[in-house]
Amino acid sequence: MVPDSPSGPIRVLIAKPGLDGHDRGAKVVARALRDAGMEVIYAGLRQTPEEIVESAVEEDVDLIGLSILSGAHMALIPRVLALLKRRKARRIRVFAGGIIPDEDAKRLSRLGVRAIFGPGASLDDIVAAARRLARPGRT
Amino acid sequence: MTRGGTAALPPEARAVLAGDRAALARLITRTENDDPTVDPILRALYPRTGRAAVVGLTGPLGVGKSSVLNRLVGHLRTEGVRVGVVAVDPSSPFSGGSILGDRIRLDRAAGDDGVFFRSMAARGHAGGVARATREVVRLLDAFGMQVVFVETVGSGQSDVEVHSVASTSVVIVVPHLGDEVQSMKAGLFEVADVFCVNKSDLPGADVAARYLTELAQLGAHGAAWVPRVVQTSATQGTGLPELWAAVRAHEDYLDAHDLRRSDERRRLSLEIQDLVRERVDRRLSEAWTRDPELRRLLDEVVARREDPHSAADRVVRRTGLRS
Ligand SMILES: Nc1nc2c(ncn2[C@@H]2O[C@H](COP(=O)(O)OP(=O)(O)O)[C@@H](O)[C@H]2O)c(=O)[nH]1
Ligand SMILES: [Mg+2]
Numbered sequence: 001m002v003p004d005s006p007s008g009p010i011r012v013l014i015a016k017p018g019l020d021g022h023d024r025g026a027k028v029v030a031r032a033l034r035d036a037g038m039e040v041i042y043a044g045l046r047q048t049p050e051e052i053v054e055s056a057v058e059e060d061v062d063l064i065g066l067s068i069l070s071g072a073h074m075a076l077i078p079r080v081l082a083l084l085k086r087r088k089a090r091r092i093r094v095f096a097g098g099i100i101p102d103e104d105a106k107r108l109s110r111l112g113v114r115a116i117f118g119p120g121a122s123l124d125d126i127v128a129a130a131r132r133l134a135r136p137g138r139t
Numbered sequence: 140m141t142r143g144g145t146a147a148l149p150p151e152a153r154a155v156l157a158g159d160r161a162a163l164a165r166l167i168t169r170t171e172n173d174d175p176t177v178d179p180i181l182r183a184l185y186p187r188t189g190r191a192a193v194v195g196l197t198g199p200l201g202v203g204k205s206s207v208l209n210r211l212v213g214h215l216r217t218e219g220v221r222v223g224v225v226a227v228d229p230s231s232p233f234s235g236g237s238i239l240g241d242r243i244r245l246d247r248a249a250g251d252d253g254v255f256f257r258s259m260a261a262r263g264h265a266g267g268v269a270r271a272t273r274e275v276v277r278l279l280d281a282f283g284m285q286v287v288f289v290e291t292v293g294s295g296q297s298d299v300e301v302h303s304v305a306s307t308s309v310v311i312v313v314p315h316l317g318d319e320v321q322s323m324k325a326g327l328f329e330v331a332d333v334f335c336v337n338k339s340d341l342p343g344a345d346v347a348a349r350y351l352t353e354l355a356q357l358g359a360h361g362a363a364w365v366p367r368v369v370q371t372s373a374t375q376g377t378g379l380p381e382l383w384a385a386v387r388a389h390e391d392y393l394d395a396h397d398l399r400r401s402d403e404r405r406r407l408s409l410e411i412q413d414l415v416r417e418r419v420d421r422r423l424s425e426a427w428t429r430d431p432e433l434r435r436l437l438d439e440v441v442a443r444r445e446d447p448h449s450a451a452d453r454v455v456r457r458t459g460l461r462s
Contacts, residue, residue, distance in 0.1 A: 008172035009235065009260075034236035039260050044243035050250070055242060058256060060164035089161065 010134040011061040015043040015052045017080070018070040025097065025119075026067035032123040033065075033130055049079040056084070056092050062134035068098040073108070081112050093133045097121065152183040155282055160255065163282050167257055170278065171271045181274060184281040189403070191223070191280040191287045192390055195305030197267060197330070200293040202311045203337040205244035206373035207382070208288055212245070214379045215286060216253055223279030223287040224256040227268050229294070235262070241290055255279060267291035267298025273410065276304060302330040303406055306399065307389045309382070311335045312351070314343030328358065331366050332389045335382055339370035364392050419460055426458045433457070 014030045016023050023045050030040045041059045043052065056064050066077060077096055084090055095115040096108065105116045115129045145153050154162035169177045196204045205226065212222050226241035239258035247254050257275065264270045268291055279287045289305055291298040301308050310331035334351045336344050348368050355366040367385040371378035393399040427433055436453060439445035454460075 007174070008168060009237075011168070030238050034231060034238050035234045037234045037236045039230075039237045039239060041242055041258050042238055042240045044240075048249070055256075057161050058164050059242075059258060060161075060168040087161070 010038040010063070010130065011041065011059060012038050012063045012065055012130060012134070013041045013043055013052070013056045013059055013061045014065045014067070015047045015055070016045050016067045017047050017049060017052060017076045018068055018072045019046060023067065025069075026065075029065060029067070029097065029123070029126055032127055036127045036131070038130065038134075049076055049083055052080055053083040053087055053089070057087055057089055061092060063130055064092060064094045065130070066094065066096045066098075068096060068100070071099070073098065073100050074104055077108055077113060078111050095126075095129060095133065097126070148183045149180045151177075151180045152281075155184065155278065156187065158252075158283070160252065163255065163278060164257070167275050167278055170274050171259065171262075171269070173271075181277070184278065188277045188280040191276075191284055192307070192386075193276055193280075193287045193289065193305045194386055195289045195291065195301035195308040195330075196311060197291040197298045197301050197308060198293065198311035198335075202293075202313045203371075203373045204290050204293060204311055205241040207311060207335060207337055207371060207379075208241075208290055209244045209246060210371075210373050210376060210379045211288065211383060212247065212254055214383055216247070216251065219253070220286055221253045221284050222255075223276075223282065223284030224254070224290070225259055225272055225275050225279070225287065226256070226290040227259045227261055227272060227292050229292050230260045230262050232263070237261075255282065255284060261292055266300025266303075267294065268300050268304060273304050299330050303409055306393060306402065307332045307386050309333045309335050309386065311337050312347065313338045314341050314347045328354065331355075332364070333382070333385045334366055334368045336368065336370045337373055339378065340372040340375050344370050363396060364389065422458060422460065423454075426454075430457070 012033055014026050016026050030042050033040045041055065041061060043055050052064065052066070064080065066080065068076065073096065077094070080094060084092055084094070093114045094112065095117070096113055097117040099119060100108070100116055108116060114133050117126055145156055148156070151162055151166055155166060166177065166180065170181065196208055198204055208224065208226070212224065215222050226239070228237055228239045228241060230237040237260035239260060242256060242258055245256055259269050259272060259275065261269045268289060272289060276287050276289060289301060291301050308330045310328065310333070312334065314336065334355065336348045336351065338344070348370050351368045355368060359365040367388065369378055369382045369385050371382050393402065433454060436445065436450050440447055440450050
């Protein structure tokens with residue numbers, strides 16, 4: 001019923017859930033996405049999954065990028081996905097970055113995380129993935 | 140919550156009036172993107188707007204606009220007031236992208252749906268707000284927010300357009316602004332209804348406040364409203380009730396002197412003129428690229444057989460920009 005208006009810039013929420021302290025990586029990714037023409041809502045540190053999902057809905061983002069270094073990813077990311085489902089906002093796609101072991105990455109992919117980037121991922125790859133995820137069907 | 144029935148309204152308008160946050164968010168995006176299909180929705184909602192107090196927060200980058208805003212929202216929520224926020228940040232002139240960071244300062248109670256916060260990129264618009272800010276404020280107003288805050292870009296003295304959106308404008312400064320205050324006198328100081336000296340936990344706040352008070356009295360030219368000066372510390376949480384009281388005092392002043400209506404009239408008059416200009420511009424550039432007759436006319440001017448002024452008159456007649 002509500003037509004999409006894919007003409008506008010891609011909007012991305014970058015958030016860092018959990019209690020670990022620094023957000024350098026998240027900021028670098030935010031800048032790369034901005035430099036690719038996207039509007040990046042930077043929500044900052046120590047966000048709860050509830051806050052992240054509410055922010056994503058209010059900001060009407062296409063994507064949520066979660067940066068996690070604390071090892072709490074298996075608690076936090078599935079919670080974000082579940083809340084998106086509950087808010088009927090599953091069109092908002094989730095990608096994650098941080099130190100996430102392979103097995104966990106597999107499980108998260110099965111749960112619906114669209115892309116996972118390790119500490120060595122290139123910014124170009126992240127930008128390309130964000131484009132592809134936000135505007136599926138286009139190149 | 141609504142005036143009159145809603146059955147005849149477009150479904151998106153009905154969803155907004157029914158408190159659907161996702162529908163509101165989506166509609167804001169479409170408005171920002173100039174999606175022409177939102178026009179009938181905005182038209183349907185317009186009669187239900189004009190009730191919110193719109194408060195502008197402006198001042199240079201880093202003075203604490205977002206932090207003060209967060210505290211004001213907290214203060215108003217304890218009084219049960221429903222609050223909307225539009226926080227504008229600059230867009231990159233190179234990529235067109237933007238990092239919208241005002242949300243970092245927001246900490247609201249979990250599950251509180253009495254607040255709706257939206258970040259907005261200026262998308263190249265000058266004046267401290269985005270082109271769609273006015274319309275987005277209206278959507279928050281229709282949504283039932285009683286106070287709507289607009290945080291401007293923060294590029295200092297050029298953020299004067301907040302005045303064309305807000306009924307009360309708060310200009311935020313910090314102690315030891317010195318030269319900056321001097322250079323701000325020109326633009327921002329003329330739009331201030333309230334001055335807020337934030338970071339008053341730092342030394343020099345009293346001096347700054349005294350200086351601003353003198354400046355406000357000088358600038359008031361014997362007018363009935365003399366801008367109030369308030370000191371706050373957003374980090375320590377002091378002075379916020381006083382700041383809100385100063386905003387309320389200005390809102391009461393508008394009502395007492397019957398200025399609300401005339402101010403609104405002035406703002407709408409400017410808005411309509413802006414919209415006409417946009418339409419004329421669009422029509423002209425369309426005709427200019429499409430109409431072969433206009434290209435021939437240009438050839439004539441280049442060949443000196445026609446002068447630019449007569450050509451312009453003919454363009455105006457031909458494109459129907461004049462009846
Ligand atoms: N000392 C002090 N620092 C503050 C105060 N308010 C904000 N800040 C700090 O000033 C910086 C900029 O604040 P922010 O609200 O983002 O400013 P904005 O750019 O005007 O929106 C942050 O580091 C805040 O923590 C205050 O009252 N006192
Ligand atoms: Mg800010």
